[in-house]
Amino acid sequence: MVINMNKYRHLSEEELQQMSFDWRFRGFTQIELLTELEVDEINEELNKLRLERNSAEPEKWQEYEPFMYPHKLSDKLAKLFSHPKIIEACEFLMDGEVVGMQTWAYFKPKGELGRDQHQNGFYTGCGHNEIINIALALDNHDPENGSVWNYEGSHRLPVLPMEDNEERKATNTSNWRSERGISCVMPEGHDFRKVNGYLKKGQVALLHSHVVHGSDPNKDTTRMRRNFLAGYLKKGAYFRAGNQMKREPIDIYELRQKHWGE
Numbered sequence: 001m002v003i004n005m006n007k008y009r010h011l012s013e014e015e016l017q018q019m020s021f022d023w024r025f026r027g028f029t030q031i032e033l034l035t036e037l038e039v040d041e042i043n044e045e046l047n048k049l050r051l052e053r054n055s056a057e058p059e060k061w062q063e064y065e066p067f068m069y070p071h072k073l074s075d076k077l078a079k080l081f082s083h084p085k086i087i088e089a090c091e092f093l094m095d096g097e098v099v100g101m102q103t104w105a106y107f108k109p110k111g112e113l114g115r116d117q118h119q120n121g122f123y124t125g126c127g128h129n130e131i132i133n134i135a136l137a138l139d140n141h142d143p144e145n146g147s148v149w150n151y152e153g154s155h156r157l158p159v160l161p162m163e164d165n166e167e168r169k170a171t172n173t174s175n176w177r178s179e180r181g182i183s184c185v186m187p188e189g190h191d192f193r194k195v196n197g198y199l200k201k202g203q204v205a206l207l208h209s210h211v212v213h214g215s216d217p218n219k220d221t222t223r224m225r226r227n228f229l230a231g232y233l234k235k236g237a238y239f240r241a242g243n244q245m246k247r248e249p250i251d252i253y254e255l256r257q258k259h260w261g262e
């Protein structure tokens with residue numbers, strides 16, 4: 001693929017070539033973003049927000065429940081959400097301008113269950129390749145601590161039918177209902193390869209709207225698995241607000257200007 005490098009300031013040609021290949025054939029890709037020290041600062045900030053939330057409403061929150069829209073409460077996280085390299089990657093992969101959609105943070109301590117297999121497009125109702133969800137690894141992620149796995153190439157599938165499992169549903173927390181108990185059904189006899197996830201602390205995974213993915217329980221006895229997640233929509237594309245996330249387009253270029261001066 002010939003890439004017009006004049007358009008890109010934050011991604012190298014090698015990164016763009018790799019991303020282009022991954023997007024075409026795999027449905028997920030990853031880039032380097034932060035140093036370990038920078039991630040430590042993000043972890044500190046998220047931990048502070050989580051503890052404040054929990055102590056403000058102890059009846060409502062379990063210790064490690066996901067945190068919705070943390071960027072709204074923290075300039076540090078708003079800066080991360082509008083990171084120029086992430087925006088550039090999303091513009092490249094969706095071929096156009098983007099708006100911000102959502103942020104949240106996951107804290108997966110040992111023993112925490114994973115998330116059932118799903119396509120993000122099912123929840124947001126977006127068209128093919130019209131939303132990208134990213135996950136910044138705040139620890140090293142691997143199968144032992146329950147990393148996200150993907151069915152390679154499954155982004156070429158349409159939105160799949162969903163199947164309920166009442167027993168799994170009961171494992172959700174009362175404030176975060178979409179983790180378990182509703183999973184997509186893969187086509188019978190499919191031969192998509194399940195690819196385990198490995199991310200180093202500070203790397204970012206980008207997921208195509210339709211790639212089928214999920215995560216396993218954290219079986220590690222000592223390590224957490226935390227991540228900062230964000231969604232970026234192709235400008236003008238349809239999306240569903242959702243009962244839980246109540247999505248609204250966020251002007252990510254305004255945030256980038258404020259925090260990065262570009």
Ligand SMILES: O=C(O)CCC(=O)C(=O)O
Nearest residue numbers: 106115133148214215229
């Ligand atoms: O990190 C996880 O356990 C799951 C993340 C995920 O599935 C998603 O962001 O759509």
